[in-house]
Amino acid sequence: MTTVSLKIESGATQSTPPKGFRSWLAFWEAQRGKHAAECEAFGCDREVTEAGRVIKVGKEDGVYILPLCDRCSSQANTRIFKAWDKDLVMLTAEPEAVT
Ligand SMILES: [Zn+2]
Structure with a gap:
C-alpha cells in the first residue's frame, strides 16, 4: 500500500459540507x-x-x-504528516449552483 505526505490546507473545516451530509466526516464515511x-x-x-481538507506535498493535484483529530486538523501549513493514499477522498470542484 502507498503512503503519501500531506499537509493541512488552511481553513481546514470551515466550508459547508456537501448537500445531504451533516459534516465532512459523514461525507468521507459515505x-x-x-x-x-x-x-x-x-x-x-x-x-x-x-474530516480535514489536506493537500499532497510536492504533488498538489x-x-x-x-x-x-482536533489537534492534527488545527495545524494548518505547519506540519507535514503521512497517511495511506487509499484513505484519501478527493474533493472535486465545488458543485455549481443550479440555475
Ligand atoms: Zn491526529
Missing part, C-alpha cells in the same frame, strides 16, 4: 463505506473529530478529505 474512529495521521491515535 465515500469510503466505513466508520472513522482514529485519526488517520500516522503516529496519532487520537479520536477523530472532523487537488484537495482531499481525511478524518483527523
